[in-house]
Amino acid sequence: MTVSQKIISLLTGVIALLSLSACNGIFEDIYDEPLAEENNEYGFIFVDSMTNTGRIYIDATDYTEWHYIDLHGKEVTTKSVEEPSPSNWDFAIHRYDAKTNGGAVAESNATDIMAVPNISTIPEEAYIVDEWTSDQITIDMSQMMDGVIIYAEDYYNPCLSKWLNVDTSTMPPIYTLSGKVYIFRLSDGTYAALRLSNFMNDAAVKGFMTIDYLYPVQL
Amino acid sequence: MIKKFLLILFGILCITNATAQRRISGIVTDMNNEPLPGATVVVKELSTLGAVANVDGHYELRLPDNKDYTLMASFVGYIDVSKKVSDKQEDVLNFQLTENSITLDQVVVTGTRTPKLLKDVPIVTRVISDLDIKRMDATNISDLLQTELPGIEFSYSMNQQTSLNMSGFGGNSVLFLVDGERLAGETLDNVDYSRLNMDNVQRIEIVKGAASSLYGSNAVGGVVNIISRESQEPWSVNVNGRYGAHNEQRYGGSVGFNAGRFNSMTNVQYTSIDAIDLSNGTDNEEVGDYSMIYGNSTLNIKERLIYTPIDNLKFTARTGYFFRERNSSESQKERYRSFTGGLKGNYNITDKDDLEVAYSFDQYDKSDYLVFGDLDVRDYSNVQHILRALYNHTFADKHILTVGGDYMRDYLMSYQFTDGGSYIQHTADAFAQFDWNPHKKFNLIAGLRFDYFSEAKLSHLSPKLGLMYKLGNCSLRGSYAGGFRAPTLKEMYMNFYMGNIFMIYGNPDLKPESSHNLSLSAEYMKGNHNLTVTGFYNIVDNRITTAWNQALGGQVYTNMSRLQVMGVDANASGKYRCGISWRLSYAYTYEHIKKGEPMLSATRPHTATARIAYDKDWNNYGLSVALTGRYLSKLTTDVYTEMTSYEQTEKQTYPGYTIWKLSFAQRVRNGINITLVVDNLFNYRPDYYYSNSPSTTGTTFSVGLSLDIEQMSKK
Numbered sequence: 001m002t003v004s005q006k007i008i009s010l011l012t013g014v015i016a017l018l019s020l021s022a023c024n025g026i027f028e029d030i031y032d033e034p035l036a037e038e039n040n041e042y043g044f045i046f047v048d049s050m051t052n053t054g055r056i057y058i059d060a061t062d063y064t065e066w067h068y069i070d071l072h073g074k075e076v077t078t079k080s081v082e083e084p085s086p087s088n089w090d091f092a093i094h095r096y097d098a099k100t101n102g103g104a105v106a107e108s109n110a111t112d113i114m115a116v117p118n119i120s121t122i123p124e125e126a127y128i129v130d131e132w133t134s135d136q137i138t139i140d141m142s143q144m145m146d147g148v149i150i151y152a153e154d155y156y157n158p159c160l161s162k163w164l165n166v167d168t169s170t171m172p173p174i175y176t177l178s179g180k181v182y183i184f185r186l187s188d189g190t191y192a193a194l195r196l197s198n199f200m201n202d203a204a205v206k207g208f209m210t211i212d213y214l215y216p217v218q219l
Numbered sequence: 220m221i222k223k224f225l226l227i228l229f230g231i232l233c234i235t236n237a238t239a240q241r242r243i244s245g246i247v248t249d250m251n252n253e254p255l256p257g258a259t260v261v262v263k264e265l266s267t268l269g270a271v272a273n274v275d276g277h278y279e280l281r282l283p284d285n286k287d288y289t290l291m292a293s294f295v296g297y298i299d300v301s302k303k304v305s306d307k308q309e310d311v312l313n314f315q316l317t318e319n320s321i322t323l324d325q326v327v328v329t330g331t332r333t334p335k336l337l338k339d340v341p342i343v344t345r346v347i348s349d350l351d352i353k354r355m356d357a358t359n360i361s362d363l364l365q366t367e368l369p370g371i372e373f374s375y376s377m378n379q380q381t382s383l384n385m386s387g388f389g390g391n392s393v394l395f396l397v398d399g400e401r402l403a404g405e406t407l408d409n410v411d412y413s414r415l416n417m418d419n420v421q422r423i424e425i426v427k428g429a430a431s432s433l434y435g436s437n438a439v440g441g442v443v444n445i446i447s448r449e450s451q452e453p454w455s456v457n458v459n460g461r462y463g464a465h466n467e468q469r470y471g472g473s474v475g476f477n478a479g480r481f482n483s484m485t486n487v488q489y490t491s492i493d494a495i496d497l498s499n500g501t502d503n504e505e506v507g508d509y510s511m512i513y514g515n516s517t518l519n520i521k522e523r524l525i526y527t528p529i530d531n532l533k534f535t536a537r538t539g540y541f542f543r544e545r546n547s548s549e550s551q552k553e554r555y556r557s558f559t560g561g562l563k564g565n566y567n568i569t570d571k572d573d574l575e576v577a578y579s580f581d582q583y584d585k586s587d588y589l590v591f592g593d594l595d596v597r598d599y600s601n602v603q604h605i606l607r608a609l610y611n612h613t614f615a616d617k618h619i620l621t622v623g624g625d626y627m628r629d630y631l632m633s634y635q636f637t638d639g640g641s642y643i644q645h646t647a648d649a650f651a652q653f654d655w656n657p658h659k660k661f662n663l664i665a666g667l668r669f670d671y672f673s674e675a676k677l678s679h680l681s682p683k684l685g686l687m688y689k690l691g692n693c694s695l696r697g698s699y700a701g702g703f704r705a706p707t708l709k710e711m712y713m714n715f716y717m718g719n720i721f722m723i724y725g726n727p728d729l730k731p732e733s734s735h736n737l738s739l740s741a742e743y744m745k746g747n748h749n750l751t752v753t754g755f756y757n758i759v760d761n762r763i764t765t766a767w768n769q770a771l772g773g774q775v776y777t778n779m780s781r782l783q784v785m786g787v788d789a790n791a792s793g794k795y796r797c798g799i800s801w802r803l804s805y806a807y808t809y810e811h812i813k814k815g816e817p818m819l820s821a822t823r824p825h826t827a828t829a830r831i832a833y834d835k836d837w838n839n840y841g842l843s844v845a846l847t848g849r850y851l852s853k854l855t856t857d858v859y860t861e862m863t864s865y866e867q868t869e870k871q872t873y874p875g876y877t878i879w880k881l882s883f884a885q886r887v888r889n890g891i892n893i894t895l896v897v898d899n900l901f902n903y904r905p906d907y908y909y910s911n912s913p914s915t916t917g918t919t920f921s922v923g924l925s926l927d928i929e930q931m932s933k934k
Contacts, residue, residue: 171509
């Protein structure tokens with residue numbers, strides 16, 4: 001073979017090798033694999049009875065659903081916005097919105113569920129009860145691009161809903177988690193501590209809510 | 220450089236032959252009396268006789284007898300000077316050459332795919348030189364193109380992604396190349412422009428109008444080709460940094476060497492900028508469609524190794540890594556990566572034949588980094604493998620036949636496909652072009668290309684015909700070219716629930732976009748001045764867009780009806796011995812659609828750029844001062860009042876604006892360069908930030924320092 005033939009055959013070999021070994025790309029290993037959603041558990045995915053803490057994971061991507069959380073029975077019940085609420089529930093979420101079953105919520109400065117402040121130090125006026133709204137609970141976004149958003153009339157807790165701030169003054173909106181622990185006084189007089197840890201799933205889809213809780217809080 | 224080398228070689232050969240009667244010697248200098256080493260002096264009447272100026276600009280040659288002869292001195296970048304010698308004259312003859320004002324000796328490749336002098340290319344080509352890049356201290360291509368060329372506008376599309384409009388054509392209709400290679404990946408129809416950093420760029424060539432006969436799909440409205448610099452010095456080391464407003468930082472470095480048959484260049488660049496709060500300094504939080512520009516950082520690493528085993532064979536291996544992170548929230552950062560590689564062989568078989576065989580690989584990934592859980596999850600990957608062969612044959616030393624072909628395997632995995640799936644498309648093409656130069660004043664170029672796309676089951680032919688006629692100081696150019704863009708895998712197979720709000724569906728039955736481009740241009744050159752006027756007319760059929768489909772209750776990719784885009788580009792420039800130069804460019808674009816249909820244009824009709832510069836080099840100091848401005852006229856267009864129905868439109872006006880930039884680039888001693896830039900000199904601030912408003916909050920400053928270590932080590 002002449003020099004040029006040798007070089008051409010070498011070049012062809014290298015090209016064949018490169019293209020075969022990496023047809024669909026290289027360095028796949030630098031990425032993390034998202035958990036497949038169908039295998040995911042929802043509800044109370046972790047409960048530690050020693051410390052009374054746990055984690056709740058909810059698929060709240062659907063605009064037409066409320067997810068009712070029963071801290072006593074450790075159960076999540078999903079209902080359509082038109083349906084009546086279940087018989088036992090303590091608080092509920094719809095997308096990033098939250099409401100309580102006759103309770104009240106105060107924002108603490110704590111950012112760790114294990115560092116809940118002494119309940120007696122929280123002044124009564126810090127507790128915010130639910131309010132009736134007609135422009136918070138979005139149930140139909142399909143005409144949003146035309147400037148039409150359809151809301152449901154419902155209760156809404158403005159304090160607990162501060163766990164995620166969505167700044168729509170800029171496009172796309174900026175999402176900021178408060179990271180704070182919220183003190184939730186249930187209607188039966190017991191207390192829970194709640195903290196929204198995440199609002200996305202592994203694939204960065206928004207509306208998957210991860211809530212850490214402590215219940216009951218020892219008085 | 221090659222030309223210079225050949226001239227020197229030619230000179231040396233000639234000197235050895237010069238063994239006769241009369242000795243003529245002298246000095247070749249520029250207008251500042253600086254010697255021009257390497258300048259050639261030839262005897263017009265005796266084509267084999269000539270000499271080359273030495274380091275002091277001194278030349279010497281022997282004429283065979285005492286007859287009258289004409290001596291001509293030439294040097295790359297300077298205008299030739301001829302002088303007569305008669306027997307009565309002294310034997311000393313000095314030459315003073317004027318710099319060629321409008322670097323027409325510039326070699327360009329984009330318009331023909333073979334190296335040609337700018338003044339001899341039948342296709343109008345605009346060049347942004349390394350001096351222009353250096354003067355502006357440009358980091359990215361978008362900033363530079365907007366400053367240098369009218370008719371180019373980068374704005375934001377949805378999700379704060381960068382979107383291009385070049386004289387009526389969007390990002391997917393303008394083909395961006397790096398040394399002739401395509402880029403993988405896109406976001407909302409635009410390649411990642413931040414990959415195209417201006418580090419180690421020799422020049423940028425811009426060809427407006429269709430060029431699919433050479434480049435295939437996407438070259439509907441134009442081609443932008445970024446040409447990298449080859450290291451010439453035995454070794455070179457550069458470190459540079461820049462600091463500017465909004466905590467903008469840039470650090471870079473390069474190492475190059477030229478040893479025997481190896482030539483290598485390595486570049487690293489890191490940039491970062493904080494988020495820009497556009498409401499800063501106002502009492503209004505909602506200052507526009509957007510009020511916060513996300514902060515981001517980039518890392519770009521490039522390596523190129525050239526090996527020349529024998530004189531007529533050259534191998535180029537290159538590899539690159541790019542990383543960009545956008546801080547869109549505290550919980551999530553978007554990441555963009557690319558891995559690039561290539562191997563190319565150039566073989567000059569004979570003086571008349573050369574062959575290029577190349578393999579190129581480009582992968583562009585998008586991933587989301589989720590702070591909660593510390594996860595980096597990829598949801599997009601585009602991988603392109605391209606094999607190419609290109610052969611040139613020169614007939615009678617002046618006519619060039621170019622034939623070539625490419626094969627591409629295009630793999631696309633995307634979150635916008637069902638279950639994050641993937642598709643593969645194979646494309647193949649073959650093309651031929653003949654560059655006919657029957658007379659030095661006349662040039663005709665004709666080309667044809669055939670493209671095939673496996674998934675779209677599409678075959679397409681793209682023709683081209685270009686003519687150039689030189690008349691005195693004028694060059695007249697006319698061309699017809701076909702352009703097309705094949706439907707992409709994204710456009711064919713998208714199945715995406717947009718923000719949990721509405722669906723966007725792909726359409727496998729899309730027709731390709733196609734265009735007919737007619738262009739006529741006149742160039743006038745005299746001394747230090749150049750004036751070029753180009754008129755263009757495009758017919759664009761089946762442009763691909765999305766439209767609401769009532770039956771599906773979502774958006775569907777679809778072909779648009781016929782659109783016409785026409786306009787005029789005018790460019791005037793001058794350059795003087797004292798160091799002053801100026802350039803004024805204007806573009807007018809008009810888009811027309813069938814009567815009764817709304818004109819949803821995003822193209823501003825009038826745009827202009829202006830530059831006045833002063834460049835001067837002394838022994839220990841060099842200075843470049845430039846004032847550049849760009850003007851964009853207001854745009855009034857129709858917008859639909861509802862996205863889900865196309866019955867009603869309303870007029871929307873986007874205000875025009877003018878922005879000026881002042882830059883001072885100084886060289887202190889050898890190799891120390893300091894650049895100061897004042898951007899938005901007259902403190903322009905939009906009243907309302909539309910997506911096509913400049914994202915400026917007023918006048919900003921930046922300072923840059925660049926050290927060429929190898930030059931500092933020289934005396």
